[in-house]
Amino acid sequence: MQRLPDDECVALYQKGNKEAFVELVRRYQDRVYRYIARLIGSREEALELTQETLLKAFLGLSDWRANAPFRAWLFQIASNTAIDTLRRRRIVQYVPMDDEMDFEDHGTDPERNAHIAQRLRDLEALLARLAHEHREILLLREIEEMSYSEIGEILGLNEGTVKSRIARARAALLALCGTPLPAATPASTGKWNNQQ
């Protein structure tokens, strides 16, 4: 069972195979848990939401058709479950429009690079300060190592938007790392390219 790809496990589960269910849960429970825990910033709540996500997924699997990878579908449910929780808490923070924020350029500065390296050690804390959309997309890319097309399926975005949003999210995170930032150099006053 452990060697079976997801879609075959799903097909077995749909026929009522309990072992396939157990395998799929064991394959994904920690990944869903860590994704939700970092999205909502609470490990205790994450465990309950992970169960809720898996329950919704497996109850809905009776109707699921293999037109999307199981993993993308599962993370889509996880994302929606997390955002519902954050909305209930009313602490979700949105990025205005679609990533239309600009961040300054700061040239090549060894001191700043050292500062960034130092701050990146507090990555968990920095992630918590990011806007929800940025945190979500970075977790899918950097932790879950998903492709742009898979992230697009999960978040309902086209690949061009995924590409620009990831770049924006990274810039936002680096901006948080770099605070307080040194003054911009004359050579680095240009705007970043927002085109996809």
Added chain:
Amino acid sequence: MSNDCGMRVHLSAYADGELAGALRAGIEAHLQDCPGCTAALRELEALRGAFRALPPLAAGVDLAPVLWPRLERERAAGLWPRAGAYRGWRLAPLSLAAAATVVIGVFLGTLLVHGPAPVGGAPGAAMALFDPVPPGGICLASRLCPPAGKI
């Protein structure tokens, strides 16, 4: 982020291995000569390294034995179908609605073809409502007004 010649989005996609063809080759050529973009790329790599160094989080319990009884309970409550169960019955309301629509359509069509004669008045009297001159009106142009009862 370092000075990146306005190529931040492309550099980010390049770092992810999501650029191909001429665009990828162009970025690689540019990186050979641009210390700003090279530094920006290093920052992105540092960011990736930091993510990879995050402590692994785990649920800490095997959720399968917890979830299976919950699944069974939910299904027993009848809100969700059992995996592998025949679900054709779920189409029953749709099928009934379609059948009813066909029956009503056939019935109405039959009425149009073999429908009962209008109660009272000459045949077609009901259509007199659509005459150029409404019932009881005065016909000012006789060529436009058919004789009564000829519609």
